[in-house]
Amino acid sequence: MTAATGFAQQTPAPKQTEAITIVGATAHIGNGEIIENSLIILEDGKIRTITNANSTKMPYRGTVIQAEGKHVYPGFIAPNSSLGLVEIDAIRQTDDESELGELLPHVRSIVAYNAESKVVESMRPNGVLIGQITPRGGRISGTSSIVQFDAWNWEDAIMKENDGLHINWPNSFRRGRWWAGEDPGVKPNDEYMKESKELTEFFSNAKAYLAGSRSQTHLPFEAMERVFSGEKKVYIHADGEKEIMDIINFKKDNDLENVILVGGYNAYKVSDELKNNNISVLLARAHQTPNLDDEDYDLPYKMAKLLTDKGIIVGLETSGGMERMNTRNLPFYAGTAVAHGVNKEEALKMITSNTAKILGIDDTVGTLEEGKDATLFISEGDALDMRTNKLSKAFIQGRDISLESHQTELAKRYSEKFENQEQEASQGQ
Structure with a gap:
């Protein structure tokens, strides 16, 4: 059972039950437009609101994700x-x-x-x-x-x-x-x-x-x-x-x-x-x-x-x-x-x-627009640049999906290995 767990795909995320509000990110709409300091609300698997946070007094709903300095893209x-x-x-x-x-x-x-x-x-x-x-x-x-x-x-x-x-x-x-x-x-x-x-x-x-x-x-x-x-x-x-x-x-x-x-x-x-x-x-x-x-x-x-x-x-x-x-x-x-x-x-x-x-x-x-599926992600930087394409969150039809994979698990495993070796070496000195 342990082996099966290690090699199976991540369990699919549960259906969205609570609203999610993403605040402060630069939203790349996907149709050529950009919204700086955006406010995006996801609800029932759909994008309910997407606008400039400075242009509205709409209250935040559900879980709030502070995404200042980050970028949001359509999947x-x-x-x-x-x-x-x-x-x-x-x-x-x-x-x-x-x-x-x-x-x-x-x-x-x-x-x-x-x-x-x-x-x-x-x-x-x-x-x-x-x-x-x-x-x-x-x-x-x-x-x-x-x-x-x-x-x-x-x-x-x-x-x-x-x-x-x-x-x-x-x-x-x-x-x-x-x-x-x-x-x-x-x-x-x-x-x-x-x-x-x-x-x-x-x-x-x-x-x-x-x-x-x-x-x-x-x-x-x-x-x-x-x-x-x-x-x-x-x-x-x-x-x-x-x-x-x-x-x-x-x-x-x-x-x-x-x-x-x-x-x-x-x-x-x-x-x-x-x-x-x-x-x-x-x-x-x-x-x-x-x-x-x-x-x-x-x-x-x-x-x-x-x-x-x-x-x-x-x-x-x-x-x-x-x-x-x-x-x-x-x-x-x-x-x-x-x-x-x-x-x-x-x-x-x-x-x-x-x-x-x-x-x-x-x-x-295909685009971040009201009424469309909440299939999108938050990146630390420019998602078209392999140096800065680092996802912190991703959603498919509003479901908060896992970003773990076999590769990320191995990366963490060996990073911890070398960190432990460095600590042991420094303690030995």
């Missing part, structure tokens, strides 16, 4: 994440991020989500409190759902179920398969047109099925109904310039309302076309090296600014190598955008209000 949102689907890469039994097959719109990631993942727990000390849990693999990976990171199970965690369909667009170039005796260099993908056509045909067949009698149930086609109605968003993962232009044509041909580009390494090259077709971008992590030798060394760092300057709604995502662990660095990707020209409050929007708008949850989270 950060991690889109396109496989958090909770894989715990340990090398142990197959803990890997539920993909299913066998290529065209799987009916696969739902949420039923495999592990709310007690120790990796998920480690997001909260950096302010990442919400995530879009996304399947991987195949041409059509399946359907994502959006959760908050303090729950007993996926049913408790769910914020928006089956929010969007995820498509991995084929690449027009590919590297040779060295294990098959091919040249490992980059070369044109001779199968690109065929692979693109398979997607087009699948969408056409799904439309024909849904317009017909449906005498025999076809689960993949049934799952496409909410896509065509516009209720379910379509997230298309692609990086190449040609691929993105083909996606724009695909959107038009299939009359798709809500298409979001995910990754978008070369999106800046076709930013006008993306803007004209109302396509937002969930931009790949900034902390990577350029893909080509002749690209600017800092291209990944400044992509967010290049797109934002064109008026495109940009959110930041974290997929790639060790993506689940690296999700905790989400605020620092936004901080890198600040260092390369993006206004600090605009960069904050890329992990709060912009992402909430892209995911379709901006009516409840």
Whole structure:
């Protein structure tokens, strides 16, 4: 029992029963606005009041948190994440991020989500409190759902179920398969047109099925109904310039309302076309090296600014190598955008209000506004700077959540060890 306690996730916090008043902090609303010396009242899991403390005589309510000199932010949102689907890469039994097959719109990631993942727990000390849990693999990976990171199970965690369909667009170039005796260099993908056509045909067949009698149930086609109605968003993962232009044509041909580009390494090259077709971008992590030798060394760092300057709604995502662990660095990707020209409050929007708008949850989270969920945190300093992102309190839907994790426990353990050794050494002298 002791071992189980040591390795289990923190117990989810109880429902908010008493009002909480946060006084004196600098409130970063998440929509570009800032309120100095703020007064924030949380009640019944919602933000009931947010204003300047000097402009009101409203009495404090419930527990009062004096936060002078600190900063309050909306909970950060991690889109396109496989958090909770894989715990340990090398142990197959803990890997539920993909299913066998290529065209799987009916696969739902949420039923495999592990709310007690120790990796998920480690997001909260950096302010990442919400995530879009996304399947991987195949041409059509399946359907994502959006959760908050303090729950007993996926049913408790769910914020928006089956929010969007995820498509991995084929690449027009590919590297040779060295294990098959091919040249490992980059070369044109001779199968690109065929692979693109398979997607087009699948969408056409799904439309024909849904317009017909449906005498025999076809689960993949049934799952496409909410896509065509516009209720379910379509997230298309692609990086190449040609691929993105083909996606724009695909959107038009299939009359798709809500298409979001995910990754978008070369999106800046076709930013006008993306803007004209109302396509937002969930931009790949900034902390990577350029893909080509002749690209600017800092291209990944400044992509967010290049797109934002064109008026495109940009959110930041974290997929790639060790993506689940690296999700905790989400605020620092936004901080890198600040260092390369993006206004600090605009960069904050890329992990709060912009992402909430892209995911379709901006009516409840993403900004500090009256009536929205009390999902927020208090930081000792600038939350986009890894030197000062130090949380003292965090709330999810008004619940005062734990900021402890396996990492913080180890840090305290070894800090105490060395402090004791120093004391013993000084006493010995």
